[in-house]
Amino acid sequence: MLFQKSLVSIEDVSTEDIEEILKISDSMVKLLEAHKNPHSMDSYVMATLFFEPSTRTRLSFESAMHRLGGSVLSVSDVSSSSVAKGETLADTIRMAEAYSDIIVIRHPLEGAARLATQFTAKPIINAGDGSGQHPTQTLLDLFTIWKEFHSLDGLNVSLVGDLKYGRTVHSLIMALSRYDVNINLVSPPSLRIPDHFLARIPKSKKVRITESLDDVIDSSDVLYVTRIQKERFADKNEYLGLIGSYSIDEVIAGKMKKSAIIMHPLPRVDEIKPEVDFTGNARYFRQASYGVPVRMALISLMMGVS
Amino acid sequence: MLFQKSLVSIEDVSTEDIEEILKISDSMVKLLEAHKNPHSMDSYVMATLFFEPSTRTRLSFESAMHRLGGSVLSVSDVSSSSVAKGETLADTIRMAEAYSDIIVIRHPLEGAARLATQFTAKPIINAGDGSGQHPTQTLLDLFTIWKEFHSLDGLNVSLVGDLKYGRTVHSLIMALSRYDVNINLVSPPSLRIPDHFLARIPKSKKVRITESLDDVIDSSDVLYVTRIQKERFADKNEYLGLIGSYSIDEVIAGKMKKSAIIMHPLPRVDEIKPEVDFTGNARYFRQASYGVPVRMALISLMMGVS
Amino acid sequence: MLFQKSLVSIEDVSTEDIEEILKISDSMVKLLEAHKNPHSMDSYVMATLFFEPSTRTRLSFESAMHRLGGSVLSVSDVSSSSVAKGETLADTIRMAEAYSDIIVIRHPLEGAARLATQFTAKPIINAGDGSGQHPTQTLLDLFTIWKEFHSLDGLNVSLVGDLKYGRTVHSLIMALSRYDVNINLVSPPSLRIPDHFLARIPKSKKVRITESLDDVIDSSDVLYVTRIQKERFADKNEYLGLIGSYSIDEVIAGKMKKSAIIMHPLPRVDEIKPEVDFTGNARYFRQASYGVPVRMALISLMMGVS
Numbered sequence: 013m014l015f016q017k018s019l020v021s022i023e024d025v026s027t028e029d030i031e032e033i034l035k036i037s038d039s040m041v042k043l044l045e046a047h048k049n050p051h052s053m054d055s056y057v058m059a060t061l062f063f064e065p066s067t068r069t070r071l072s073f074e075s076a077m078h079r080l081g082g083s084v085l086s087v088s089d090v091s092s093s094s095v096a097k098g099e100t101l102a103d104t105i106r107m108a109e110a111y112s113d114i115i116v117i118r119h120p121l122e123g124a125a126r127l128a129t130q131f132t133a134k135p136i137i138n139a140g141d142g143s144g145q146h147p148t149q150t151l152l153d154l155f156t157i158w159k160e161f162h163s164l165d166g167l168n169v170s171l172v173g174d175l176k177y178g179r180t181v182h183s184l185i186m187a188l189s190r191y192d193v194n195i196n197l198v199s200p201p202s203l204r205i206p207d208h209f210l211a212r213i214p215k216s217k218k219v220r221i222t223e224s225l226d227d228v229i230d231s232s233d234v235l236y237v238t239r240i241q242k243e244r245f246a247d248k249n250e251y252l253g254l255i256g257s258y259s260i261d262e263v264i265a266g267k268m269k270k271s272a273i274i275m276h277p278l279p280r281v282d283e284i285k286p287e288v289d290f291t292g293n294a295r296y297f298r299q300a301s302y303g304v305p306v307r308m309a310l311i312s313l314m315m316g317v318s
Numbered sequence: 319m320l321f322q323k324s325l326v327s328i329e330d331v332s333t334e335d336i337e338e339i340l341k342i343s344d345s346m347v348k349l350l351e352a353h354k355n356p357h358s359m360d361s362y363v364m365a366t367l368f369f370e371p372s373t374r375t376r377l378s379f380e381s382a383m384h385r386l387g388g389s390v391l392s393v394s395d396v397s398s399s400s401v402a403k404g405e406t407l408a409d410t411i412r413m414a415e416a417y418s419d420i421i422v423i424r425h426p427l428e429g430a431a432r433l434a435t436q437f438t439a440k441p442i443i444n445a446g447d448g449s450g451q452h453p454t455q456t457l458l459d460l461f462t463i464w465k466e467f468h469s470l471d472g473l474n475v476s477l478v479g480d481l482k483y484g485r486t487v488h489s490l491i492m493a494l495s496r497y498d499v500n501i502n503l504v505s506p507p508s509l510r511i512p513d514h515f516l517a518r519i520p521k522s523k524k525v526r527i528t529e530s531l532d533d534v535i536d537s538s539d540v541l542y543v544t545r546i547q548k549e550r551f552a553d554k555n556e557y558l559g560l561i562g563s564y565s566i567d568e569v570i571a572g573k574m575k576k577s578a579i580i581m582h583p584l585p586r587v588d589e590i591k592p593e594v595d596f597t598g599n600a601r602y603f604r605q606a607s608y609g610v611p612v613r614m615a616l617i618s619l620m621m622g623v624s
Numbered sequence: 625m626l627f628q629k630s631l632v633s634i635e636d637v638s639t640e641d642i643e644e645i646l647k648i649s650d651s652m653v654k655l656l657e658a659h660k661n662p663h664s665m666d667s668y669v670m671a672t673l674f675f676e677p678s679t680r681t682r683l684s685f686e687s688a689m690h691r692l693g694g695s696v697l698s699v700s701d702v703s704s705s706s707v708a709k710g711e712t713l714a715d716t717i718r719m720a721e722a723y724s725d726i727i728v729i730r731h732p733l734e735g736a737a738r739l740a741t742q743f744t745a746k747p748i749i750n751a752g753d754g755s756g757q758h759p760t761q762t763l764l765d766l767f768t769i770w771k772e773f774h775s776l777d778g779l780n781v782s783l784v785g786d787l788k789y790g791r792t793v794h795s796l797i798m799a800l801s802r803y804d805v806n807i808n809l810v811s812p813p814s815l816r817i818p819d820h821f822l823a824r825i826p827k828s829k830k831v832r833i834t835e836s837l838d839d840v841i842d843s844s845d846v847l848y849v850t851r852i853q854k855e856r857f858a859d860k861n862e863y864l865g866l867i868g869s870y871s872i873d874e875v876i877a878g879k880m881k882k883s884a885i886i887m888h889p890l891p892r893v894d895e896i897k898p899e900v901d902f903t904g905n906a907r908y909f910r911q912a913s914y915g916v917p918v919r920m921a922l923i924s925l926m927m928g929v930s
Contacts, residue, residue: 049667055355057384059377067707068719071671071697075723078669078695083384085377086392086698088705093373093394099585102592107374107584110607111381278719279711286714301722361661363690365683389690391683392698399679399700405891408898413680413890416913417687 014313018129018136022147022183027190030154033309036318037155040305044079052317053082059112061104062139063090063119068278068300069139073116073148076307085112102131109134114314117141135314143179149277150183152306156299157234160273164188170196170228173238173258173283175205180277181238182209194218196228200254203240225258229267235260235293236275237283261285265293275299320619324435324442328453328489333496336460339615342624343461346611350385358623359388365418367410368445369396369425374584374606375445379422379454382613391418408437415440420620423447441620449485455583456489458612462605463540466579470494476502476534479544479564479589481511486583487544488515500524502534506560509546531564535573541566541599542581543589567591571599581605626925630741630748634759634795639802642766645921648930649767652917656691664929665694671724673716674751675702675731680890680912681751685728685760688919697724714743721746726926729753747926755791761889762795764918768911769846772885776800782808782840785850785870785895787817792889793850794821806830808840812866815852837870841879847872847905848887849895873897877905887911 014029025033043050058077060070065088074084087093090104101124108115109132117125118139125138125145140146158164169188171181175197185195185205195217197205204221213219222228229235237260245251260274265288268274276284276296288294312318320335331339349356364383366376371394380390393399396410407430414421415438423431424445431444431451446452464470475494477487481503491501491511501523503511510527519525528534535541543566551557566580571594574580582590582602594600618624626641637645655662670689672682677700686696697720699705707716713736720727721744729737730751737750737757752758770776781800783793787809797807797817807829809817816833825831834840841847849872857863872886877900880886888896888908900906924930 047667055353055385057381065705067699067702067705071699071719071723074697075669078697079667085380085384087373087377090373093371098587100592103585106603107377107606110603111377111610279707279715281710286712297718297722300719304723361659361691363687391686391690393679393683396679399677404893406898409891412909413683413912416909417683417916 014310015316016135017314018138019147019310019314020125020129020136020138021145022150022187025147030151030187030190033151033306033313034155034158036309036312037151037302037306038159040079040308041159041302043308044305049079049081051081052312053077053080053315056082056114056315056317057085057112058082058114058116058311059085059087059108060116060139061087061090061108061118063117063124065089066118066140069118072300072303073137073139073307076304076311079304080308080311082311101128105131105136108132114311137310137314140179143177145183146179147183148303148307148310149180150187151310152299152302153180153184153236153275153277154187155302155306156273156275156295159302160295161233165192167233168194168196168228168231169234169236170198170232171236171238172198172225174203174240174244175199175238176203177241177244178238181236184236185209185213189213189217194220196220196222196232198222198225198228198258200240200258202250203244225264229264230269232268233272234275235268235272237280238277239281239283255282259283259285260288262287262291265291268293320616321622322441323620324444325453325616325620326431326435326442326444327451328456328493331453336457336493336496339457339612339619340461340464342615342618343608343612344465346614347465347608349614350611355385355387357387358618359383359386359621362388362420362621362623363391363418364388364420364422364617365391365393365414366422366445367393367396367414367424369423369430371395372424372446375424378606378609379443379445379613382610382617385610386614386617388617407433411437411442414438420617443616443620446485449483451489452485453489454609454613454616455486456493457616458605458608459486459490459542459581459583460493461608461612462579462581462601465608466601467539471498473497473539474500474502474534474537475540475542476504476538477542477544478504478531480509480546480550481505481544482509483547483550484544487542490542491515491519495519495523500526502526502528502538504528504531504534504564506546506564508556509550531570535570536575538574539578540581541574541578543586544583545587545589561588565589565591566594568593568597571597574599626922627928628747629926630750631759631922631926632737632741632748632750633757634762634799637759642763642799642802645763645918645925646767646770648921648924649763649914649918650771652691652920653771653914655920656917661691661693663693664924665689665692665927668694668726668927668929669697669724670694670726670728670923671697671699671720672728672751673699673702673720673730675729675736677701678730678752681730684912684915685749685751685919688916688923691916692920692923694923713739717743717748720744726923749922749926752791755789757795758791759795760915760919760922761792762799763922764911764914765792765796765848765887765889766799767914767918768885768887768907771914772907773845777804779803779845780806780808780840780843781846781848782810782844783848783850784810784837786815786852786856787811787850788815789853789856790850793848796848797821797825801825801829806832808832808834808844810834810837810840810870812852812870814862815856837876841876842881844880845884846887847880847884849892850889851893851895867894871895871897872900874899874903877903880905
């Protein structure tokens, strides 16, 4: 029941809602393959209010709306625009409300999207708020796994890289915890998953914490790689010393099961070598492309039009 | 008869045209409420050329065009784009003419919109030219009052704040002067309405000039509040001394007639307190939302399609 | 056979393809005159990825797509956006591929568009890559001449200005060389056409190289004027000394045949005086407007929908 609801955190979404989103996303994939425009959003306008630029996320939302026949009001960098010059977030949101039917907001501050929902009756989609949430990324991650394995159960999922700061990974872990999965958390000690976060994973899940990719590489069904940012390290030598051991190349990919997939929220820099793009395990580009059908499904459900 | 005409100043528009715009705007409100896209602008393209950013105004125009089924070419900041690098306004306008059917122009210099009309046979809408005109703001102001009181006659309208520099207020006064209204002009002495402007109000109107909001607060039907900009004052103490007396709070709003409305062109900063948003008198958000149906009406009339 | 092909250089296009583009462009002119939207691109999305701003070119492509009923994902300045922050061109192109059906790319570096075609199976249109190619400009130049003279054969075409660096002129010469034309190359010695380029013009063409506009002004059917950029000269006096002799005014235009036309890729600065705009020979604004029907034709052919 997402009709006219906002989506701020993946934890707002029931497991039944996720099931529905996955199924409708799948029908959207078919629609896209058939190159059909359902025109279901013909009389709808979406506003994309980006308080910090994120071209990839913005274009994915805008493509989804266009593929449904809808229109878009695009503000690619609110903070450099005239809006918000001394204006409160409340008033900027009310402006978007006056001109559109659904508001996508990206903001550098955690909690901004939740706050925004208090100023409007129109549905808001959080497209990332600082170190907070980015629920549509999690939905497209789930969809990618589901499309590949026809289920979210019975899988061995390894999350690799920065597990301390990465909001993408945090949300994905919480979402996967609803299903029957084994979770492997692979990171350097300094970027280990925070304890308070670990405590929220249900005891019934099999969780393995390791520093070594080798411990999990051959048993993983999903290898979800994230970026390790140099800025996180006070000691640059520490960074340089470990960056290599979490970088996926052809040799590492070669150790994976044939059916296993490599995912990444993109953009990637060095953590997946370009040579991996041509292996049978690479799924990060397809994962990115699923952003469109998943957001089409979500918009349709929120607008109550399908 | 707005067909294929430009709209540079509210004074270009006959009283009959205003009546027509109000009526069609009203039918556009109904269309929006029914969430119907008439597709009347299906084969039309609007160019929004903003020589200075004004996201609020730009999005309002773009929303209006999308709600009619039309397309938009959007240049949110012409001056930072490649166009106009040494190019004359004339050639930039001719470019827009070649690619679109109707051109919305915002420019920091007074007179720019009028000048623009000389270089193209296509209709131009002035979306604000420096201290000059912003006629669609005036039209939506009139529509807001008309929607509320079912008439523009017999009203007591108080304009509050910066009456010296505020182009919004100047245009609104001239437009209201066509109707049977009493006009109260409330401002500090240093921001009094200019004499040459006062001289243009017909003698038949009852005009009251005062520094005190208290003089008019209980008799006003419309309280139109504008921003007092700190930059206008050489003496910052003078600014600080008077800013408070023109700031509307719940107590002041409480002195108003129950049927009276508070308007503001937005964005507001301190001149209306957030607590006022929840009073029955606040109409500034609805006023802003009327920007869409009023611009829909205007575009339809100018393109001759309805 | 442009279906699903990329367009990087005018030399990629066969003479038969050019004929087809000219004919379909002509039917697009009629469509535009009748103000009909064929909706042929209803379920198609175009991404315009501009790694350097070029508002004129961007809007021309976007207008073309809108006139066909299609949608646009617009990135007016990729380099200042989040995309490409350490991301490779390959990954940025793959992002656009995931969200759209056809990708228009403008890049400051020569060869970027060709490189881009290697990372995607979707058609790419080069909208200018540094000193490289800008094939749609050439197509609209050809269309302008063809519309005027109903043929590309039997004409006397004079190219004036910077023939050394001007990519527009280079592409046009190569394209015109396929037809029965006389080519006059008018430039100061320091901006003469490069020898290696001259060598590529078929021996069968009558080519005249001169410094003097007077040598060709009365015999030309087409006078194609380009900008001489001050930056090209180490010696500013040399620039100032010659800039005047290649600047078209009413007197020079008056020496032309009545049927002759003046063209320019725009924007122009001083090389064509505004007074020339009102002569019967000026065609540069119409030329610019043909950017829309020519790009409509091209998009339709590449998408295989008409």
